[in-house]
Amino acid sequence: MPVPDAVTIQVRDQNLNILGVVDDFTSLTITPRFNAVGAFVLNISAASPKAGLLTPGNGLVIRRGSDVLMSGPIREPNWSSDEGGGTLTVNGVDDMxxxxxxxxxxxxxSAPGSQTASxxxxxxxxxxxxxxxxxxxNIGPGAQAARKVSNLTLAADGGHGPSITKQVNQFDNLMTVLQDIAKTASLGFRIVQVGGSLQFQVYEPADLTATAKFSFGLGNLTDASYSVTAPTCTKAVxxxxxxxxPRVVQVYTRADAAFPGPWIEQFVDLTSVDTASVDLTAQMDQAANEALTSGAAQGNLTMTPIDTPRLMFGRDYTVGDQVSCQVRDDFFADVVREVNIEFNAQxxxxxxxxIGSSDSTNNQDVVARMYQYITTAFTRLRRVETRKAA
Known part of the structure; x- marks a missing residue:
C-alpha cells in the first residue's frame, strides 16, 4: 500500500485563528459527505498538553498534505478515566x-418585523x-448584520448549472433548498476554511468512471455490497x-422501467405561486423535477477500497465524484456520497x-442494469432446474 501524506490536525479558535497542532492523537475518524454535513471523532490522552485546546468554541482544521479534508467546530468533548490517565474523545461536525x-x-x-413576503x-x-x-x-457578506456569519466568504461565481426559476417558501431550511437545487443541477457545494475565512464553494463533480475503477481483480477492493430502494415518486402532481x-394543476410523470406497477403520486404544493406569473411554467417544471429526482429509485453501494499507487482517495477521487465499482460481472457508476476514514497514531x-447516486436518470440506469443482471441470473437458475427435473 502506498504511504499517503501525513494527516495534520490544527486547532482553531472561534475567530478561525490557528492555536496549535494536535500531533499526539491516538485515533481520528472523519466522514466527509457530499452536499451534507460531515463529522469527525478525535481520541487523545486526557493527560495530553493539547487536551486543553479541545473545548467547545474551538474547532479543527484537518489536512492531508496541503489539502483540507475537513474543517469544523468541536461539539461534544467527552472524558473518561482509567488507570492509564483517561481518554478525551472529541466529536464535531464540519462547517457545512x-x-x-x-x-x-x-x-x-430586511429586519424581522418586515418579513412581509410569503x-x-x-x-x-x-x-x-x-x-x-x-x-x-441570508448569512453571507450581503446579509443583515444580525444574521451575518463572521468570516464567511463566497468563492467566485462560475455560472455552473442550468438556468432555474424557483420560489423558496418562507423560512425553508437553507441546506435543504441548496440540496434540492444542486441535485437537479448535478452540482456540489461545501464550506471549508480557506486561510482565515470560511468559504462557500459550488463546483461540478468530476466524472471519473473511466479512470477510478474498483474491483477485486484490480486489487483495490476488499468488500462491496449493493442494495436498491424503490422509488417514492413517479408522478408529481x-x-x-x-x-x-385560479388553480392550475399539472401532472409530470417519470416512469421507472425497473419498477413497473402502479404510479406513485406525490402532491407538490405551489399554491403560494400566483398563476398569472409569466414564469409559471418554469416554476412548475422546476418543482416537479425536484420532486421526481428526490423520489427516484435509489441505488446504494458500500465498498471498502484500498489505496494503490494508481488510485488513491484525496488524490485521484473524492466525495462527490462519479466512480465505478465492479459488482458481480458488471461495473456500476455512481456518486461517492461519503467516505468514512480512520487514521491511527502510526x-x-x-x-x-x-456510493449511491441522487441523480434520477443515472439511478434508473443503475437500477435497471442491476435488475437485468438479477433477472438473467434467475433465468439461468430456472433452466438448470428444468434440466434436472427432466
Missing part, C-alpha cells in the same frame, strides 16, 4: 453545519448563481394558485466509501 442551522427569509435583507423568488439564473445568492443574502388566483488509515 452553518447551512443546516439557517432558514431562508422571504425578505432576507416567498423568496429566484428568476432565470444559473443554478450556482441562485445558490450563492441564497447564502450571501403540481398544484399552483387556488387562493388569490500514520496508517482505512477508508470505506458509500
Amino acid at each position: 453545519a452553518v447551512l443546516s442551522g439557517t432558514t431562508c427569509w422571504p425578505n432576507p435583507t 416567498v423568496y423568488k429566484i428568476s432565470a439564473v444559473a443554478a450556482e448563481t441562485a445558490m450563492r445568492s441564497l447564502v450571501n443574502l 403540481v398544484v399552483a394558485g387556488g387562493s388569490s388566483s 500514520g496508517g488509515y482505512t477508508a470505506k466509501a458509500v
Whole structure:
C-alpha cells in the first residue's frame, strides 16, 4: 500500500485563528459527505498538553498534505478515566453545519418585523448563481448584520448549472433548498476554511468512471455490497394558485422501467405561486423535477477500497465524484456520497466509501442494469432446474 501524506490536525479558535497542532492523537475518524454535513471523532490522552485546546468554541482544521479534508467546530468533548490517565474523545461536525442551522427569509435583507413576503423568488439564473445568492443574502457578506456569519466568504461565481426559476417558501431550511437545487443541477457545494475565512464553494463533480475503477481483480477492493430502494415518486402532481388566483394543476410523470406497477403520486404544493406569473411554467417544471429526482429509485453501494499507487482517495477521487465499482460481472457508476476514514497514531488509515447516486436518470440506469443482471441470473437458475427435473 502506498504511504499517503501525513494527516495534520490544527486547532482553531472561534475567530478561525490557528492555536496549535494536535500531533499526539491516538485515533481520528472523519466522514466527509457530499452536499451534507460531515463529522469527525478525535481520541487523545486526557493527560495530553493539547487536551486543553479541545473545548467547545474551538474547532479543527484537518489536512492531508496541503489539502483540507475537513474543517469544523468541536461539539461534544467527552472524558473518561482509567488507570492509564483517561481518554478525551472529541466529536464535531464540519462547517457545512452553518447551512443546516439557517432558514431562508422571504425578505432576507430586511429586519424581522418586515418579513412581509410569503416567498423568496429566484428568476432565470444559473443554478450556482441562485445558490450563492441564497447564502450571501441570508448569512453571507450581503446579509443583515444580525444574521451575518463572521468570516464567511463566497468563492467566485462560475455560472455552473442550468438556468432555474424557483420560489423558496418562507423560512425553508437553507441546506435543504441548496440540496434540492444542486441535485437537479448535478452540482456540489461545501464550506471549508480557506486561510482565515470560511468559504462557500459550488463546483461540478468530476466524472471519473473511466479512470477510478474498483474491483477485486484490480486489487483495490476488499468488500462491496449493493442494495436498491424503490422509488417514492413517479408522478408529481403540481398544484399552483387556488387562493388569490385560479388553480392550475399539472401532472409530470417519470416512469421507472425497473419498477413497473402502479404510479406513485406525490402532491407538490405551489399554491403560494400566483398563476398569472409569466414564469409559471418554469416554476412548475422546476418543482416537479425536484420532486421526481428526490423520489427516484435509489441505488446504494458500500465498498471498502484500498489505496494503490494508481488510485488513491484525496488524490485521484473524492466525495462527490462519479466512480465505478465492479459488482458481480458488471461495473456500476455512481456518486461517492461519503467516505468514512480512520487514521491511527502510526500514520496508517482505512477508508470505506458509500456510493449511491441522487441523480434520477443515472439511478434508473443503475437500477435497471442491476435488475437485468438479477433477472438473467434467475433465468439461468430456472433452466438448470428444468434440466434436472427432466
